[in-house]
Amino acid sequence: MIDFALTLRDLYLAQARIAPLVRKTPLVSSPALAKLSGSEITLKLENLQETGSFKPRGAANKILSLNPEVRERGIITVSSGNHGRAVAYVAHRLGLRALVFLADNVPANKLNAIQKLGAEVIVQGKTYEEASEEAYRLMAKEGLEMIHPYNDPAVIAGQGTIGLELLDEFPALDTVIVPLSGGGLLGGIAFALKSADPGIHVVGVSMERSPAMVESLRAGRVVEIVEEPTLADALAGNIHPCDYTFPLVQKTIDATVLVSEEEIASAMNFALEEHHLVVEGGGAVALAALISGKVKHLGKHVAVVVSGGNVDMSVLLKVAREHPSGR
Numbered sequence: 001m002i003d004f005a006l007t008l009r010d011l012y013l014a015q016a017r018i019a020p021l022v023r024k025t026p027l028v029s030s031p032a033l034a035k036l037s038g039s040e041i042t043l044k045l046e047n048l049q050e051t052g053s054f055k056p057r058g059a060a061n062k063i064l065s066l067n068p069e070v071r072e073r074g075i076i077t078v079s080s081g082n083h084g085r086a087v088a089y090v091a092h093r094l095g096l097r098a099l100v101f102l103a104d105n106v107p108a109n110k111l112n113a114i115q116k117l118g119a120e121v122i123v124q125g126k127t128y129e130e131a132s133e134e135a136y137r138l139m140a141k142e143g144l145e146m147i148h149p150y151n152d153p154a155v156i157a158g159q160g161t162i163g164l165e166l167l168d169e170f171p172a173l174d175t176v177i178v179p180l181s182g183g184g185l186l187g188g189i190a191f192a193l194k195s196a197d198p199g200i201h202v203v204g205v206s207m208e209r210s211p212a213m214v215e216s217l218r219a220g221r222v223v224e225i226v227e228e229p230t231l232a233d234a235l236a237g238n239i240h241p242c243d244y245t246f247p248l249v250q251k252t253i254d255a256t257v258l259v260s261e262e263e264i265a266s267a268m269n270f271a272l273e274e275h276h277l278v279v280e281g282g283g284a285v286a287l288a289a290l291i292s293g294k295v296k297h298l299g300k301h302v303a304v305v306v307s308g309g310n311v312d313m314s315v316l317l318k319v320a321r322e323h324p325s326g327r
């Protein structure tokens with residue numbers, strides 16, 4: 001068992017709590033990737049989740065766990081886009097006030113979607129950090145509740161419901177490949193899977209450009225990185241605070257892989273051509289790791305988490321033009 005501020009029961013409670021607000025996403029097998037890798041490959045399609053990423057799972061579990069008076073005062077968050085949209089979605093469905101802080105490098109499609117859901121959007125600062133500082137200031141001033149994108153046991157439990165769905169529908173899985181940034185997604189999924197079988201191999205994937213969690217795992221402590229632009233914008237930025245997710249990821253991860261911008265683009269294009277799926281850069285890194293052959297000790301039954309699909313159409317078209325998969 002993993003010693004942590006979470007039990008498997010918390011994941012089942014989360015699953016029941018969030019069911020009215022989230023989808024059970026499809027698992028699809030990929031014959032093309034099976035041929036390429038020699039293993040059974042199944043894609044978990046969180047790009048088809050409400051709001052186009054897995055993030056409503058954690059956001060809904062956290063917000064529904066709040067005491068009603070706290071919730072009614074309003075919620076606040078800071079996001080690189082997908083978490084903000086998830087919080088805005090949950091707030092919209094529950095009739096709550098939501099403030100979403102974004103840095104000015106947020107992709108336009110993500111900003112527009114958040115505004116459409118009726119949240120108050122504040123674009124401030126050049127980086128996630130700068131936006132975050134402002135958000136915490138306003139939180140304290142207005143007595144709002146912060147919904148953190150990953151460093152919260154309730155958020156981690158929500159993301160962990162993906163692991164429960166995998167076990168339900170693909171009980172033979174022996175390897176899972178998961179996009180990795182702050183570690184709520186990987187930590188939650190790994191917690192679920194390793195509770196069922198500690199032998200399940202968990203691989204985390206980040207982009208080569210400023211992989212904060214991977215650098216921190218290597219250093220054995222949380223390190224600061226300088227944020228570089230990447231196609232995987234959903235994974236960018238520093239990862240503090242991560243006092244919940246860092247030790248959880250440290251304990252549960254078996255291997256890490258870094259993928260290049262080129263590999264991310266090819267994977268996005270593979271998903272489009274082969275599976276007719278729109279996948280954003282951050283959502284495609286696990287797929288990119290598999291396609292590039294960079295995952296060592298690949299098992300026989302592999303689940304690949306496709307974590308989001310919120311890509312700007314102009315970016316997707318550019319990727320499709322410039323990175324033909326050659327299939």
Ligand SMILES: *Cc1c(COP(=O)(O)O)cnc(C)c1O
Nearest residue numbers: 082181182183184185234307308
């Ligand atoms: C947030 C996000 C991730 C990373 O999740 P963490 O919990 O921060 O590791 C991966 N993919 C997409 C599409 C995301 O929006």
